[in-house]
Amino acid sequence: MTIYAQLGYTFLGLFLVLNWGMLMSATFRKIVARVAGRHGIPIYQPWIDLVKNAGVRTTLSHGTMFYLGPVFRLTGAVGMFLFMPALVGIGNEHWLNFSFQGDIILILYFQLFGMLGMALGAGEGGQPHSAIGIGRGLAQHAAVELPLTLGILSLAIQYQTLSLVDIANAQQGGILNWTLFTNPVASAAIMLAALGAFGHSPFNLVKAPNEIPIGPPTEYHGSYLGILMSSGAIIHVMEAALFMNLVFGGATSWIEFIIKTFLIYFYSIFVGVVFPRFRIEQSVVWFFKLPLVLGIIAILIYSF
Amino acid sequence: MKSLIERVSTKYNLQEVVQQRDNLVFAYVDKELAIDMVTYMRDYEGYAHFTLMSCVDWIEDGKFQLLYLLNNPETKTEFGIKVAIDRDNAVMQSAHHLWEQIWTYQRELKEAFGIDFPGSPRVDEDFVVEGWDDMPHMRRDFDTNKYAEETYFMREGRKSYDPATYMREKLYPKQPVTAKKNKDEQ
Amino acid sequence: MNELLKKAEANASTKEEKSFVRPEDEEREVIAPDGSIIKVNPIYDYFSGEKPSVEKPNKGVVEKFLNWARAESIWVLGFGTGCGSIEIPPLMTPRFDAFRFGVQMRPTPRQSNAFIISGYLSVKTLKRVIRSYEQMPSPKYVIALGSCTINGGMYYDSYSTINRLDKYMPVDVYIAGCMPRPEALLAGFVKLKEIIKSGKGEGANLYAENFDEYKANQKKVIKDWNMPDYNW
Numbered sequence: 179m180t181i182y183a184q185l186g187y188t189f190l191g192l193f194l195v196l197n198w199g200m201l202m203s204a205t206f207r208k209i210v211a212r213v214a215g216r217h218g219i220p221i222y223q224p225w226i227d228l229v230k231n232a233g234v235r236t237t238l239s240h241g242t243m244f245y246l247g248p249v250f251r252l253t254g255a256v257g258m259f260l261f262m263p264a265l266v267g268i269g270n271e272h273w274l275n276f277s278f279q280g281d282i283i284l285i286l287y288f289q290l291f292g293m294l295g296m297a298l299g300a301g302e303g304g305q306p307h308s309a310i311g312i313g314r315g316l317a318q319h320a321a322v323e324l325p326l327t328l329g330i331l332s333l334a335i336q337y338q339t340l341s342l343v344d345i346a347n348a349q350q351g352g353i354l355n356w357t358l359f360t361n362p363v364a365s366a367a368i369m370l371a372a373l374g375a376f377g378h379s380p381f382n383l384v385k386a387p388n389e390i391p392i393g394p395p396t397e398y399h400g401s402y403l404g405i406l407m408s409s410g411a412i413i414h415v416m417e418a419a420l421f422m423n424l425v426f427g428g429a430t431s432w433i434e435f436i437i438k439t440f441l442i443y444f445y446s447i448f449v450g451v452v453f454p455r456f457r458i459e460q461s462v463v464w465f466f467k468l469p470l471v472l473g474i475i476a477i478l479i480y481s482f
Numbered sequence: 483m484k485s486l487i488e489r490v491s492t493k494y495n496l497q498e499v500v501q502q503r504d505n506l507v508f509a510y511v512d513k514e515l516a517i518d519m520v521t522y523m524r525d526y527e528g529y530a531h532f533t534l535m536s537c538v539d540w541i542e543d544g545k546f547q548l549l550y551l552l553n554n555p556e557t558k559t560e561f562g563i564k565v566a567i568d569r570d571n572a573v574m575q576s577a578h579h580l581w582e583q584i585w586t587y588q589r590e591l592k593e594a595f596g597i598d599f600p601g602s603p604r605v606d607e608d609f610v611v612e613g614w615d616d617m618p619h620m621r622r623d624f625d626t627n628k629y630a631e632e633t634y635f636m637r638e639g640r641k642s643y644d645p646a647t648y649m650r651e652k653l654y655p656k657q658p659v660t661a662k663k664n665k666d667e668q
Numbered sequence: 669m670n671e672l673l674k675k676a677e678a679n680a681s682t683k684e685e686k687s688f689v690r691p692e693d694e695e696r697e698v699i700a701p702d703g704s705i706i707k708v709n710p711i712y713d714y715f716s717g718e719k720p721s722v723e724k725p726n727k728g729v730v731e732k733f734l735n736w737a738r739a740e741s742i743w744v745l746g747f748g749t750g751c752g753s754i755e756i757p758p759l760m761t762p763r764f765d766a767f768r769f770g771v772q773m774r775p776t777p778r779q780s781n782a783f784i785i786s787g788y789l790s791v792k793t794l795k796r797v798i799r800s801y802e803q804m805p806s807p808k809y810v811i812a813l814g815s816c817t818i819n820g821g822m823y824y825d826s827y828s829t830i831n832r833l834d835k836y837m838p839v840d841v842y843i844a845g846c847m848p849r850p851e852a853l854l855a856g857f858v859k860l861k862e863i864i865k866s867g868k869g870e871g872a873n874l875y876a877e878n879f880d881e882y883k884a885n886q887k888k889v890i891k892d893w894n895m896p897d898y899n900w
Contacts, residue, residue, distance in 0.1 A: 613892030
C-alpha cells in the first residue's frame, strides 16, 4: 500500500472518529436528559455549536502560547488517533494507521501532551481560574497514570510486546481470549483508571462548568473553543478505543468499533450518573487506593 | 427580669423602660454611659450574645436612635439598649472592641446615616453603595425620588393604577362599579 | 473622650476628596532595580486601553448560515443580577427544558453570547455587568428580564437602581413582568432567535458605534470608576 493510500485511509478514519465523537457526546447528553425526564438538546447540537464558535467575530489573544494551547490539544488528540490502530485483524491492514512496535508508550505520552499544551496556553491567558484548573488537572492525571501504566505494563509482560496491534490481535478468536478474562486484575486496574482518563463525574472537577472555575478553557472563546471541542470529541473516542484494544479485544469492523467504544464510554457515564463529584484530594487518594493496589498486584503476578 | 431592670436602672439611670414581652426589654440610656452599660451587661449580667445594632432617624426630634440588642443565652432574654444621639453632630463611641462583628454594623451606619464611629476599623470604606458622594441615603431628609429623577433616566409614560379598580375595569367593563362594590362588601 | 472626638472631626474636615482607584492601581513612579525611575499606570499597563470597533458582518448566504447557527446555539452567561435570576434555574428543569431551544448556560463571559439581565440592576451590579458584557465576544445579545430593566419597575425611585437599561447597553429583547414566568423567558428566547435570524442582532456593533454616549451614561452613575474604559 502506498503512503498516499495510507494517508487517505487515516484522514477518512479521523473524519469518522471526529463525527462519531460528537454524536457520542450528544447521545450522552440526550440520554441524561431522558433519564431526567427532559427532551434535551437536538442531536445535532454539537455541530451547531462548532459552527457558531467558528462564526464568533471577536478574537482576542494573550500571546503565542495562547494560540498554541488548543493546537497542542488537537495534536495530542490526532496523535492518539494516528498511532493507534482503528481496526485490527485480517483484512484490516489499511486501518492500522501509523501504529508501530512500541506505540503504547507514544500513546500514553500523547495523552499527557495535549494537557501540557493546554496548561501552557491557559497559563498565558492569565486567568486565575485556569491556573487552578491546570493544577487540579495535572494532579489528577498523575494519579490516573500510575495504575493505568502499571496495568498496561502487566499486559506488556503478558503478551511480551509493546505494540497495540499485537495485543489486540492476540485477543482475537472469541470473548474468552480478551484480556478481560485472561488477565482480570490488570483489566480491573486499567478500567478503574479509565474513569479518570475519561474525566467524567465523579472525576470531572477539572472542567465541570458548574465548578467556579470551568478549568483551563476559561479564557478560550470562538475558534479556539471550537478546536478544543473537536479535539475533545476525538479524545473521547480514542480513549475508548485504547481501552477497547487493550482489554476488550479490539475491533475488526467499524460497526464493532462503534458498539464497543460506545459501551466503554457509557460505562464511565453510568458511573458518573450514579456518583457525585469528588474533590481533587479525594479523587487523587481514590486512585492511590484500589486501582494502584490492583495495578501492583497485576505487575507482581507476571513478574514471577 | 424585674430585679435586673431595678438593678440596672439605678446604676445607669435608665429612662423609658418598656417591657415588651416577658423576655424583651427596651430602655434608653445616656450617650456617655451606653458603651459602659453594654460592657457591664456582657461581662456581669450574661448578655454575651450580640444580636444586632440598628438606627432610627427621628428627624422631628433632631435625634438618631441607636439600638444595641443583646441576648442572654442562658435566661433566653433580650435587652435592647437605646441611645439618642444628636442628628447634627452624629458621633458615637465605637464598640468594636466588645464584639468584632460590630465594626461591620458601624461601617454600615456610617454609610447609610453618616454616624461616625472614630476608631472603628475600616469605618470610612464603602459598604454597600459604591462611590456614594451625596447625603447619606437613609437619612429621612434625603429625597430618593428626586435623586433618581436627576441621576437615572426616567422612561416617559409611566402610569400607576390602583390594582383593584384597574382589574375590575378590565375584567368586568360593563358592570357598574358601585354594584360590584356592594357585592364585595356583603 | 471629647479630645478624641474632636480629633476625629478635625480629621474628617481635612479629608481629601475620595479616590476610588486602589493604591496598587494608581498612576505612579517606581524605582527599578537598576536605579532608573519608571512611570507606571497599571490600569492601562495590564489591560488594553483600546476602544471597540465595528466588526462588519459577512455578506449573503454565509452570514445567514452563521446567524442560523448563532440563533440555534444561544450560550447564556450564568450571571444573575437581580431577583429574576431565580427564574433561570427552572428553565433547565424537565418542566421548561430550555435545552430544546439550543439554550445552554456557560460559566464564563468569553464563551457566552447572550446576557440575561434578570431584574433590577443596582449601580454596584451595573459596574460588574458592564465588565462582563464587554468581555463577551461579538456578536452578543442582551435579554432584559422584568419591568425593572424597562422603566425601573417598583424600584423606579430607588437611589441605587438604574431605571432604563438601554441607556447603558444595547438591549435586543425585553421581557415585561414582575416577575416574568419561565414561559415568558422561553418566549423571549424564541423572539431573540427571530431577531438573530433576520440579521438584526447587531447589539455589539451598536455599542461600538455609540460607544462615547454609552460610556458617558455609565460614568454618570458609576462614580467609583476604577477600570479601563473598555474591558477587553
